[in-house]
Amino acid sequence: MGCLCSKGGQHRVSKTDKRKKNDPLLEKDAQIRAAVFIQKWFRKYQARLEARRRATWQVFQSLEYKNEKDQMSLYNFFNDLLLHGQGEGNVLIESIRSEDHPKQEDDLCTATDPEDITVEPSYDGITLVFPLDAGQLPPLVETFRKKQVLHAKYALQILHEARKLFKGMASWHQVPLGNLPFVTVCGDIHGQMDDLLLIFYKNGFPDRQNPYIFNGDLVDRGEQSIEVALLLFAYFLVYPKSVIINRGNHEDQVMNMRYGFVKEAMLKYQQHSAKMVKLFSDVFSWLPICSVIDKKILVCHGGISNKTNLAEIDKLDRHQYLSVLNPPQDETLPDGHPKKINFVEWRQILDMLWSDPKMHNGCEPNTFRGGGCYFGPDICNMVLKKHRFKMLIRSHECKPEGYEYCHNNQCLTIFSASNYYEEDSNKGAFIKISKDVTRGNSLPEVFQFQVKLGQSTTMSSKVNKTEHAALASLREKLYSLKGELTSEFRKHDPASSGNITASAWCDSVKSVTGLDLPWRTMRDKLVKSVPGDTNKVNYNSTFASLTLESKGGTASSELEALYKHRTTLTQIFNTIDKDRSGFISREEFIEACKKCGMYDRDVECMTEMWNVLRKATRSDMSDKQIKIMAKHIDINGDGQIDINEFLEAYSLVARKDS
Structure with a gap:
């Protein structure tokens, strides 16, 4: 039909097509169209990268402010901890309690x-x-x-x-x-x-x-x-x-x-x-x-x-x-x-x-x-x-x-x-x-x-790195709220299938965490979609990526509690560790238990954890009973308690209390 003809199974290019092929204007037009295509693709790539960067930023900032909000309510907890933690050499007691600060210039x-x-x-x-x-x-x-x-x-x-x-x-x-x-x-x-x-x-x-x-x-x-x-x-x-x-x-x-x-x-x-x-x-x-x-x-x-x-x-x-x-x-x-x-x-x-x-x-x-x-x-x-x-x-x-x-x-x-x-x-x-x-x-x-901490990398690598760190922190936050989240998820799952709509998952995590984040944008990185149905997610997979190694394994409820209270437990560990050795001696632990036993006020924040510690250190416990408890917490029997043994002890006590 005009342009191409066939003879002997071979195609011949017409003179007209040869002229078109060698036309500089047509070649220029093709180059422009290719450049526009590449430019559009690059802009979309940059836009997606910027969206990820902003979402990552929002995660970091939201978690920081949430922690500061928790700090406002944590004051009563620390104040009461300090109230019964006096002792020579304990810097947290000597320096933080406002009533211990000298009233007179000469005293300071x-x-x-x-x-x-x-x-x-x-x-x-x-x-x-x-x-x-x-x-x-x-x-x-x-x-x-x-x-x-x-x-x-x-x-x-x-x-x-x-x-x-x-x-x-x-x-x-x-x-x-x-x-x-x-x-x-x-x-x-x-x-x-x-x-x-x-x-x-x-x-x-x-x-x-x-x-x-x-x-x-x-x-x-x-x-x-x-x-x-x-x-x-x-x-x-x-x-x-x-x-x-x-x-x-x-x-x-x-x-x-x-x-x-x-x-x-x-x-x-x-x-x-x-x-x-x-x-x-x-x-x-x-x-x-x-x-x-x-x-x-x-x-x-x-x-x-x-x-x-x-x-x-x-x-x-x-x-x-x-x-x-x-x-x-x-x-x-x-x-x-x-x-x-x-x-x-x-x-x-x-x-x-x-x-x-x-x-x-x-x-x-x-x-x-x-x-x-x-x-x-x-x-x-x-x-x-x-x-x-x-x-x-x-x-x-x-x-x-x-x-x-x-x-x-x-x-x-x-x-x-x-x-x-x-x-x-x-x-x-x-x-x-x-x-x-x-x-x-x-x-x-x-x-x-900007201070350069390492070798220069591409923008994509930088976003990937910061996004990975932000999502890791966010997953820990979700795990610390596993009980509340699971209850909320199940409200949308009357058949107990383990699956809910993606929209219900986003609404649930926003409601429970109180974090106004782009959950729909980040959903694929936090929860798995149901095979064959991208509009539904398996909500149990929200918690699947976190594990915590410990002796004999740690049950889900205790792991959740540890993620929820880990920062404050570390603070308590450092408070008991008076000599700043990084270990709690059995003597330091016994002294702390006796002081915890005197504690009889309710605390607005960290009530669950503190109640566990209160029950574990009753005021009527004898010295012998406290020494036995200290010996059991010292899992490796080296005469001192490290941070992992301390966290494991809390996990076990929490399990028994529940």
Whole structure:
């Protein structure tokens, strides 16, 4: 039919087709169509990759905030544990109980006096001479860069000197620019010394011409929280007008117990750790609640609320809030008159340290974190106008790019700890505030960075790695709620087939976990579909990927309990382990059991676990019975209990109790 003909079983190409084949315009058109096809495919690939990255990020953040919410309710549990855990050498008891903190200045100075500490001849680290001068700062930086531990004597001296200066500062601090070109604002550092040093490398070390504001959360989570705080306090001593440190929600004695700071002090300073933690806690309580740059830019760690009033903050006694989670209680004054807790001023501090912005108008309790509030663009605008401010700069939230604008650019979040959740999970950032910014003529200049922890990889590899870590944490969370989830799944499975619709599975996990995550997007990675029916899932497969090895195997219910309470059980283990050896001696266990037996109050959080321990350590148990129990827990018979034996013992007791 025209173009092709056949002869002898062979096809011949017509002259017309030859011309078309050699037509440069047609070849160009084919190349363009191929390029468009590749571009569309790549954009779809990038979009899917970005969707996975955002879902992973949401998992990390949701689990973090859920843990912080649990921490708010865990305070009563720890407080009651400490109530009956006094004993020489127990840093958790000596440093955390607010009622044990000295009421008088002289008492604190005596209890934490560095002059009582001798520098051993074997100490080969840096020697500091007070008052500090600028020449001593570079060697201190190098010491911490090499991850060397500063001697307790010098660390305590830094804290005492810093405390004197912080006490003289107002609860909200004025930061005038004067003739300076800018001031640098950093967000959360969280004990990540590499991030802090990278900021200094890129932006210069603090001095009179290069001022900084560090917006809280210096400590917890990272492995060099003590060094980060000490280094910034040292720079503050040398340049008190150029290094401003706001308080964050982790500069808090209760948070420090839960999120690593106290444990770090125990490991690094051992017999002096009680003094260190006690004095750090007091210094943290003297940090300013917020700062104001050139009377125009408000800088605070968390945020604001419809009740925020700097006049109220200016009058409050911030030092009495050693923990914002544990405000001072009603008490009777020496003259016999009652002193009531001031909820107005407590709310001011809580909101500034714990709040988060939201996209919609209004102000409501921050149920996601369990403290502070959500404030909308209308609240932000109202508070800024009330105080004649141009902008709010806050931290408190990890952002993928290290920063994020909201509320019509009136609110800027800045976060300075890169790789916060996992390697390559996020960038860090810091910002520079110039006079143009304070006048409202421009936005702050943002500088992003990221500490390189390993070899460079592709974006796909980075997403795969962070996604794997996020899903592992999420699976543990699901397993810890196995009982509640199974009950919810069975409501949608009247025939007991083990299968429910994918939609019912998503609704169930959202309802039980309280986590607003893209469950439908992540479903295929968390639960198996029914063969031949992709709209249904086998809900029992939700828990199939988790196992916990133990002697003789661990039953499902005990495994669930261990995942649910593992963090707190580890905290209890560390509390009983007074000598910080990593093992509980039988003597330490016996002493702890006796103190647990005295406990007779109900606890809102961890009730199931604590009831088990209460029943296992009845107050009428004899010394002989407790010794026998300690011997049984010591499975390998080496005379001491390690963390695995401790968890296994809880598993067995929980099984017996059920």
